[in-house]
Amino acid sequence: MRDIHVTKVVIKKPYEIVWKWLSDPLTYPNIYPFWLSEIKEVGDNLYEGTGPYGEYKFTLEINQKLGSINLKIGNESSRTRLFQLDDENTVVIHLAVRWKDMKNHLSWFFYKRGVNKDFKNAKKIIEKCK
Template identity: 30%
Template sequence: MATTTIEETHVSKVFVAADYRTVWEYITDPMNVPECYPNWTTSVAPEKRHYRGVGTRGDEFTMTPHLDEESGVVDFEIDAGSPVERPRSRLFAIDEHHCLLIHLAVRWEGVDDHGWQEHKRETDEDLGRMKRLVEIDS
């Protein structure tokens, strides 16, 4: 079993000026993924037990949400073959009108250093976009 190091993890966070329910509904709807995260996804369509997505390189994947509103757990299992990616996010209410969203990415097997740096940069960029979209809508 391989050990993950701190260099193989990336934590992104955004402070969102919107109430918990508004942020929750927005970030847990897989249909919002292409708008929020255009660095990764161009389209999403519902299927029976998951969602079918298309990435920016034309790659197809399935996306299965694992959600727990009470605990603020927003996990999506992304399966494009092997390995399965499991981006994990946690949403915290700060007060009635503000939330903190924390996202954890773990470097997957086979990604080179340049690809990992790009992944971290694009993740931070997309979380900033999601923040702005939620704040505009609320």
């Protein structure tokens, strides 16, 4: 079983709009419901959230010029990259690496499936916004 999972979507919106949504963790319960249902900022780039599978604390590191959104969630590093395809389309690539504590293959399978669902949901929501 591969320990790396890549999710890719093309969002039919300009880079700036996609960036605004994906770089703001306060939007995550709306666009990533598989992961989070509630979130609050508790410090400088420090967030706490709850979701269907537990509680999370994470830090945020972003660089708009490079299109990078990195989250450090316990032992996991979540990496998302945005690329402007043209004036009206943005490519979003998310890289997940299976962390050492996740020994159960079934959990990893459902995790990957949830990540894919969340990015499809984010695409749908962002494309509907004006």
